[in-house]
Amino acid sequence: MLLLTVLACRNNEVHATGSAPVYGFEVVHSWPHDPRAFTQGLVYRDGKLYEGTGINGQSSLRQVELETGAVLRRHNLEQQYFGEGITLLGGRLYQLTWRSRVGFIYDAATFQQVGRFDYSTEGWGLTTDGTSLILSDGTATLRFLDPRTFAVQRTVTVTDEGREVPRLNELEYIRGEIYANVWTTDRIARIDPATGRVTGWIDLTGLLAPEERTGREDVLNGIAYDAAQDRLLVTGKHWPKLFQIRAVPR
Numbered sequence: 116m117l118l119l120t121v122l123a124c125r126n127n128e129v130h131a132t133g134s135a136p137v138y139g140f141e142v143v144h145s146w147p148h149d150p151r152a153f154t155q156g157l158v159y160r161d162g163k164l165y166e167g168t169g170i171n172g173q174s175s176l177r178q179v180e181l182e183t184g185a186v187l188r189r190h191n192l193e194q195q196y197f198g199e200g201i202t203l204l205g206g207r208l209y210q211l212t213w214r215s216r217v218g219f220i221y222d223a224a225t226f227q228q229v230g231r232f233d234y235s236t237e238g239w240g241l242t243t244d245g246t247s248l249i250l251s252d253g254t255a256t257l258r259f260l261d262p263r264t265f266a267v268q269r270t271v272t273v274t275d276e277g278r279e280v281p282r283l284n285e286l287e288y289i290r291g292e293i294y295a296n297v298w299t300t301d302r303i304a305r306i307d308p309a310t311g312r313v314t315g316w317i318d319l320t321g322l323l324a325p326e327e328r329t330g331r332e333d334v335l336n337g338i339a340y341d342a343a344q345d346r347l348l349v350t351g352k353h354w355p356k357l358f359q360i361r362a363v364p365r
């Protein structure tokens with residue numbers, strides 16, 4: 116009897132939570148993207164596209180011309196750092212590193228480094244809701260950091276159907292939701308920042324033709340949002356193209 120009750124409860128829970136809907140995609144536009152860029156962070160703001168790249172000795176912060184993929188401004192990280200996610204807040208660009216537990220702060224207009232900060236986890240993706248920095252670290256947990264003190268204000272665990280969603284990687288805060296691509300998958304999760312619930316998935320399988328993918332590490336990574344023109348931009352590590360996509364029901 117007890118067992119039955121427990122089973123019934125579990126069933127109810129699954130029903131109440133439900134599985135998040137999966138959307139397909141439509142390509143609105145595509146542009147060239149530097150295939151040498153091991154893309155780790157992507158941001159679009161006020162007509163400008165910024166990109167952070169990884170790999171020791173090749174890590175950089177870039178301003179890129181969307182239409183041509185040309186690198187307009189570039190800052191190289193020292194060999195010891197593996198660049199990760201970037202975000203822009205208050206005229207400053209913030210850039211994570213993978214395992215060094217240090218982030219860098221730059222003047223967004225000049226790429227002059229103006230500071231650095233420490234954090235206690237790996238650094239994967241980074242975005243902002245306009246108040247906090249939001250960091251992913253390869254787990255299902257997102258951390259909200261104070262952009263001045265870098266203190267952890269709160270954490271949220273991302274779940275779908277009650278199950279944790281690990282390997283959250285590149286992030287973008289879009290109209291009140293956090294979009295996150297999941298490392299080594301073709302999927303983007305749309306996350307409610309208050310609860311961590313996945314409200315939907317965008318399945319980007321087939322976005323980059325298989326013959327255009329060069330290596331195993333060359334996965335989907337990079338989400339940016341042009342708020343002024345409501346454009347969702349995505350690319351991947353070493354991808355020769357950057358896409359504007361639209362999620363569509365399937």
Ligand code: DDQ
Pocket residue numbers: 155169170213238239253284298332
């Ligand atoms: N991370 O971005 C998921 C946090 C780390 C990816 C590390 C991949 C290492 C690849 C090394 C390839 C060397 C050519």
Ligand code: CA
Pocket residue numbers: 156157158201241242285286287337338339
């Ligand atoms: Ca982003």
